[in-house]
Amino acid sequence: MILVPPSIFVGLLLALWAYKCLMTVLFQDKIIYMPYMPPFARKEKIADYATVCWPVEWEEQRIRSLDGTRISLCVGGIPRIEDFQAVRKHVVICYFQGNGSSPPPRLPLLSQVLKLIHTRAHTDVRYTLVALAYRGYWTSTGRATQSGIELDAQAMLKWIAETYTSPNTETQIIIWGQSIGAGVASTAAATFLSHQHDVPLAGLVLETPFTSVKSMLLALYPQKWLPYQYLYPFLWNHWDSESALRKIAEAGNKPRLLLMPATRDEVVPPTEIAKLEHLCKELKLEYERKNVVGALHTEAATRREGQEAVAKFILSATRA
The missing domain is CATH 1.20.5 (Single alpha-helices involved in coiled-coils or other helix-helix interfaces)
Structure with a gap:
């Protein structure tokens, strides 16, 4: 007893x-995936941020994902007199967000990057930024899963290639992802490069990235008595940037990379960016690293230093 x-x-x-x-x-x-955080995130409106975004103008576009799911895009740019004249080059920046909230609250910081680019750009180059609302996020239908989001990302890139390609204008794509969006970005870039596209991928921005979901589990929960590190064989969400970068390295025209960690990141351990940097060296990928000093996980691109780094990289990667 x-x-x-x-x-x-x-x-x-x-x-x-x-x-x-x-x-x-x-x-x-x-x-x-947390499209419901913060509360009412799916009810956000572009118009509520129009004043702070000016002179960048944003609009919502609705397209179909590769499996038919209706997804939404925020499309922004700065209207100029030159828009009605000859444009030599069109640079389209594809933005993949982190795992919470929706695109509209991010539009002010994205607008700031566009403003910085335009102050230094040639007048015959147009810049457009397209932010994807993953399925289940904002006004997009469906439920968020890795397999579904991968389809959404490819649908957006396909839409961009069809919408912004013209006979007399050179079109280039930049892919930019933050946090889990960096995993979406690297995976999307690898898939995009594996197909033959007329539109070149000029650059890949990985903001506060991690190597993979498995790597994050092992880094955050090293204690053997905790269950988490034993669960990765049962994951169906991987977001494996290491695997994606290896595929990118095999492509004919490799994009340039920007690794942008936050030095006070409270979510992603510094070992993750070290692994990615080592991998870029191993694969002989052309990359640069910009530490945003003092920034927390969600602050890298909200800091002027981070915005300057992204704008400078985009201008450099697309310069011809």
């Missing part, structure tokens, strides 16, 4: 451990 209480206690601990493992696996999409 004396062994009954401790047996029950141990049994309850094991049951709780197993329950937590099961729930983590079954609800990983809910844990990783």
